[in-house]
Amino acid sequence: MNQEEILERLDKKGIKPTANRVLVYRALTESSRPQSLSGLEDALVTMDKSSIFRVLTLFLEHDVVHGFEDGRGVLHYELCGSDGECNMADSHLHFYCESCHESYCLEDIHLPHIDLPQGFTSHSVSFVIKGECPRCRASHR
């Protein structure tokens, strides 16, 4: 994704494209997997942790990215594919590798529908499978 496309995407989501915001967006596009705050800190040495955090918070509010927990309490951020309104309902499963600490989107597996007992209201769903990814499995065998 080139500079033009990034600027356009941020504009569509209603975000003023500062240099840092473009940097964070680019770092996310350049990674094939979702990134955590600390992963982005390593990738963006010019930026302060708090600045990255604030950009990510802004991105979350504007549905530029989605966040999910990796099952240890660490938030991972993935770019939202859609251009306009984003439909969280048909969201997919994530896998967290306990060996390399990377997370994976399992796009093909979408979240099962759950009927909650009477009185419970759902705001969001956290569903992550933890284990070992193919890469790590291969490397230490």
Place this chain on the structure above:
Amino acid sequence: MNQEEILERLDKKGIKPTANRVLVYRALTESSRPQSLSGLEDALVTMDKSSIFRVLTLFLEHDVVHGFEDGRGVLHYELCGSDGECNMADSHLHFYCESCHESYCLEDIHLPHIDLPQGFTSHSVSFVIKGECPRCRASHR
């Protein structure tokens, strides 16, 4: 559950029943819902946080309790029902109330089976629905 039963349960799991361990166990039985470390700190003012933590860690290792994350990165502990070997496979869903920060066991809803893509190995599953519990829903309406 009385003192006798607690001692017996700990013994069956291979844990020497010190006073503190019994205290933690009792606190867990007396709560109808899973507890977090900080919840137990409030309930057990005589014990130090680190002691509670070490007891819980021991309990986890001996399958006296199970832990799950509430979707904010905080671990909640629930007593394991079984006396002997505990079968994590038929584990159930949890609900976390974002309003009162309590978690609920939805015993009736067990985790769906997921077929992972080739090469991925699952060690554990983290599946929590976040939202508002009946109690909170009722209280602010």
Place this chain on the structure above:
DNA sequence: CTTTTTCTTGCAACCGGGTTGCAATCTACC
């Protein structure tokens, strides 16, 4: 083009859950 206002950023400090080193205490066994 300068001034004013607003937004954005880096720094440092803080927060809370979790974790550890260590010395003091307790327990079990001789």
Place this chain on the structure above:
DNA sequence: GGTAGATTGCAACCCGGTTGCAAGAAAAAG
């Protein structure tokens, strides 16, 4: 009772996340 090992409390630390603040950059007003 005396000693070895287990258990505990305290203080300190770790790490991800978060905030207050003052400096710097950008946009709006004059």
